[in-house]
Amino acid sequence: ETGVTQSPTHLIKTRGQQVTLRCSSQSGHNTVSWYQQALGQGPQFIFQYYREEENGRGNFPPRFSGLQFPNYSSELNVNALELDDSALYLCASSGGSGGSYNEQFFGPGTRLTVL
Amino acid sequence: GEDVEQSLFLSVREGDSSVINCTYTDSSSTYLYWYKQEPGAGLQLLTYIFSNMDMKQDQRLTVLLNKKDKHLSLRIADTQTGDSAIYFCAESIPRGYSTLTFGKGTMLLVSP
Numbered sequence: 001e002t003g004v005t006q007s008p009t010h011l012i013k014t015r016g017q018q019v020t021l022r023c024s025s026q027s028g029h030n031t032v033s034w035y036q037q038a039l040g041q042g043p044q045f046i047f048q049y050y051r052e053e054e055n056g057r058g059n060f061p062p063r064f065s066g067l068q069f070p071n072y073s074s075e076l077n078v079n080a081l082e083l084d085d086s087a088l089y090l091c092a093s094s095g096g097s098g099g100s101y102n103e104q105f106f107g108p109g110t111r112l113t114v115l
Numbered sequence: 116g117e118d119v120e121q122s123l124f125l126s127v128r129e130g131d132s133s134v135i136n137c138t139y140t141d142s143s144s145t146y147l148y149w150y151k152q153e154p155g156a157g158l159q160l161l162t163y164i165f166s167n168m169d170m171k172q173d174q175r176l177t178v179l180l181n182k183k184d185k186h187l188s189l190r191i192a193d194t195q196t197g198d199s200a201i202y203f204c205a206e207s208i209p210r211g212y213s214t215l216t217f218g219k220g221t222m223l224l225v226s227p
Contacts, residue, residue: 004157033214042119042203042217043158056212090157094213101213102146106158 002027004093004107012113013081021076021110023091030096031055032074033104034066037088049074050095072096078112086114119218121204126224133191135221137204140185144206147180148215149189152201161189161202191223199225 005024013019025032031050035043045058049068063079072093078085088111092104099105118140127133139147145166150158164171164178164187171178177190191198201220207213 006157031213035215040219042205042219043215045214045216048212048214050212056210056214058214092158092215102163102207103160104213104215105160106150108157 004091004105006089006091006107006110008110009108010111010113012115014115015081015083017081017114018077018079019081019112021078021089021091021112023074023076023093023107025072025074025091025093026099026105028097029093029099029105030072031094031101032068032072033092033094034074034076035090035092036060037090037109038084039087043090046076081114083114086112088112119204119206119216121202121218121221123219124222124224126226127194129194129196129225129227131194133194133198133223133225135189135191135202135204135223137187137189137218138185139187139204139206139216141206141208141216142182142185143208145209146207147178147187148203148205148207149176149178150203150205150217152203152220154200158203194223194225196225196227199223 033048034046037043047057088109095101148163175192205215
């Protein structure tokens with residue numbers, strides 16, 4: 001069984017640029033959630049995708065957007081990057097034939113630094 | 116509203132028991148979770164408890180839930196240096212989809 005994987009592991013961007021982060025869900029999981037973890041904080045929910053549709057969204061502006069593909073992998077896109085977007089971005093998968101919707105399994109994260 | 120609070124730091128000696136505490140505010144929470152995060156890593160699901168349970172035991176881990184006081188605790192028996200990490204409490208509130216609200220984490224330091 002393959003766990004949740006994310007790419008890239010680290011990324012450095014400058015203000016105003018755009019970034020795409022990628023996540024492959026655990027085998028059998030059909031739901032992907034994205035979280036932002038600022039330094040010294042707990043993760044904050046960005047949004048969730050279920051069967052290629054956005055299923056729920058946290059308190060993040062529209063410049064945070066996402067996609068889910070037929071194989072349930074997902075992308076997080078952030079436009080017009082700001083310094084405060086510097087954080088660890090975590091992807092979690094759940095549900096489907098591979099698990100319960102009550103258990104979210106996290107990937108190792110992508111560390112984004114905005115200069 | 117949703118708010119999850121944890122103490123920030125706990126230091127114990129190897130072999131002792133550790134108890135990490137958490138309080139939450141939303142009485143409609145259905146599940147409560149404990150995750151572990153080691154430096155530079157993602158979150159590892161340790162255990163979780165359904166809101167109608169009082170206690171759950173899983174090997175060295177014991178979760179206690181006091182729903183009246185909205186208090187959750189994680190006890191780690193025979194704490195080892197490898198248990199040093201940040202521990203996050205999280206709640207899941209039903210809203211048509213399942214998402215987690217996390218506390219800020221408790222850093223557990225285990226000394227030999």
